[in-house]
Amino acid sequence: MRPEPSKTAPLEITVLVSVGRHPLTGRGRRADQDARGVELARALPAPEVRLLHAGALDGGSEAALRGYLGMGFDALTLLEQPEGADVLPALADALSEASPQLVITGERAEQGEGSGLLPYLLAEWLGWPVVNGLAEVEDVQDGVATLLQALPRGQRRRLKVRLPAIVTVDGAAPAPRQSAYGPARRGTLEAVPGPVSLDGDWESWQVQPARKRPKRLKIVKAASARDRFKAAAAKAEGGGGQVLTDVTPEQGAEAILKLLKEEGVLR
């Protein structure tokens, strides 16, 4: 790690980590996106990373949480919550108390409610901006972070956001480092008391593992290998564009010119 000039205070980051679930076997594990979030945090210059988990601690979840410790952490802060509790107030409390500059989290949990709404509700609660689907945090300077957001088909969008902020990590972010057994075993889970708000609705819900819905096979009728290749490599139909109706030819031509300039065909 290169030495940082003393004028910059370490960047305080909190990564919200959850207990994941392996898609094939259903075993507890590091949640993939959360682990990518940890990796993202570790890659920043001079980070002070804190891991935060809100949930129940039992045999299965402990092994999964220790998976995060195995990425090179001494401790993980644990807000103990019974199963089915609404973790939002506890997390919001803990975050406003610790007041980190950056909160990193996955897009959605791999089990439980998994609605993907937590980052947005937290942001609303704390009054912070939220940026979703990050591939990279490029730079943090003077309280402003330059972020790279992942868009479909490998496209990227560069954004600037004033800290503190909440960001969520896309599957396009760098793969997490290996979790090592030694640090995972040595690290401590520091339980911190926090408010517990039980979710009444959850009680009445029936929970079952999500299953992938069957997908209709794409039947390609192609005469030649070239056609088959084209069909396989075809770009998905884009949802963008606009439909112009009832416009004058001049307006139509202007719209086309504008598009060509936007796309860089005309300069």
Place this chain on the structure above:
Amino acid sequence: MLDTLLPILIFAALAVAVIGAGRRVRLWRQGRPARVALLQGLAAMPRRYLVDLHHVVGRDKVMSNTHVATAGGFVAAAVLMILVHGLGLAEGVLGWLLLAASGCMFVGSLFVARRRRNPPARLSRGPWMRLPKSLMAFSLGVFAVTLPSVGLLPEGFLEGSGGWLLALVLAAVVTWGLGEMVFGMTWGGPMKHAFAGALHLAFHRRPERFGGGRSTGLKALDLDDPEAPLGVEKPADFTWNQLLGFDACVQCGRCEAMCPAFAAGQPLNPKKLIQDMVVGMAGGSDAAYAGSPYPGKPVGEHQGSPHGPIVARDGKALVDAETLWSCTTCRACVEECPMMIEHVDAIVDMRRFLTLEHGNTPNKGAEVLDNLIATDNPGGFDPGARMHWAADLELPLMADRGAAEVLLWLGDGAYDMRNQRTLRALVKVLRAAGVDFAVLGNEERDSGDVARRLGDEATFQSLAKRNIATLARYRFARIVTCDPHSFHVLGNEYGELGGDYEVRHHSTYIAELFEAGRLHFKPWKGGGVTYHDPCYLGRYNGEYEAPRNVLKALGIEVAEMERSGFRSRCCGGGGGAPITDIPGERRIPDMRMNDVRETGAELVAVGCPQCTAMLEGVVDGGAEVRDIAELVADALAEAPQATGGGATQTQRPQAVEVV
């Protein structure tokens, strides 16, 4: 004058040697404690040296005889010299014996000198090049100073001015010899191998290897003790007898000549690795090393200390991580080492630290380990899909049967389409022989072989303990598997964790079935066949004969490759090497298929899913790769009619073989 000078010289050299020995012992004792039967080991040492070690050295007859003459001559000459010149007991037969011993040593040293005139690349140079001269100095010097003692030269020969000069010259020569042979032995000269080697044999970490035994299973880490270190970070983390073993290295380079990774230009040389451990144990840089370097890594850029890291997290330390990850754990170096040093143990010890503490298993290593943790197989396949390949075979499940004579262990090859063909063939053979067998089905997990060789002892033990618990629920006489890696782990490594089983490789079991008359084969009609010994079947488990017997029973005459049997060259598929995939100049399986091509065989018989995958992956391999089970399944014939008897049977090749 010599009468007064010689005792002084001799006892001074001995005293300095004793001080050196003390210093050397202190170096070894930096290591962790190890439980060794000290007295028993010392008592067994002469036998281990004269029988077991010379069994290995004897593979090269010329060098073996050279060593017997030189070392035998030296030991005898040294003892007699102390008696004759040190204590002045020249009367009678002792002096003559000393003449004979030093003469014998001199003859040996002539052969050592011949060896050193144009030494092969595997031999280290540097101080080793002066060794034949030192041997000659000692033997000639002792011979010459003994001549007057036995009366072959007149007592007054060395008096007078000319005699004085001669005496001085002789004293100088003897001093040189004593310096190399006695002082150098404990102060780090080439003769160190004799001192450290003798003690290494006495305190070997695998005493079972001596007396014709075999000990190849890796030793388990204690994971229950949170204070116990996870693998080896620094040289002092080795056990003291491992450090002693490294110090015993005679730098003959036989390991280097056999190492598949070295031959492939990957950055590993077993000899250099052991020397690096010696450098680390004593502290310093590897600049003085005078043998072949790790391919692509110049000598002199690495250094270490007993309590410094062996592999740095970033930058350079004693050894680079890719050196450790190049090893295929084929054990060719261990098999070849005349000092019986345990290279593979050391490499896995260091890998354990890299994986368990650094979390730094290269390339696909981390992914494979994650898969093993989450899905119990390295490919990350659905554990519920393990038996899909056998959907139409109606294999009896242990869960339904509870007991069977044979438990057929499928291994992770059950997910591999190539190995599924082997498995189907094996099932066909077992059914043809009417074997009462059953499989674990989806209850089976990876044996833990890959996890363990990648250094992830925690995942290995987790898999092993769950497998042992599953196996404990069923009754069976033996386990049969077509995967030598599972065979080795189940048979040799589960025992330490509480699982003792009788395990057979399918070739062994098929050979037994054939001998019992339960299998009958059609005569072989194909072309030339050669056989590739899997490391984990041959060197790890000593099974060289059964596969060849099966091939013979099929009527196949095996055209042996130059490197076969205990010297078989690895396919490159062991030890997680295809997963860590360290680049080299060549690929190991390509070299092996070249070996196959040299025999002119059209088909290479194998007995291991890894070997099959590696050898079949060779572009333009030339020879077809088939598992022994497939060859047997293809040759299955109905049992001959009992009344058809003798006349027809004698024409069948299998009838000839039943003796």
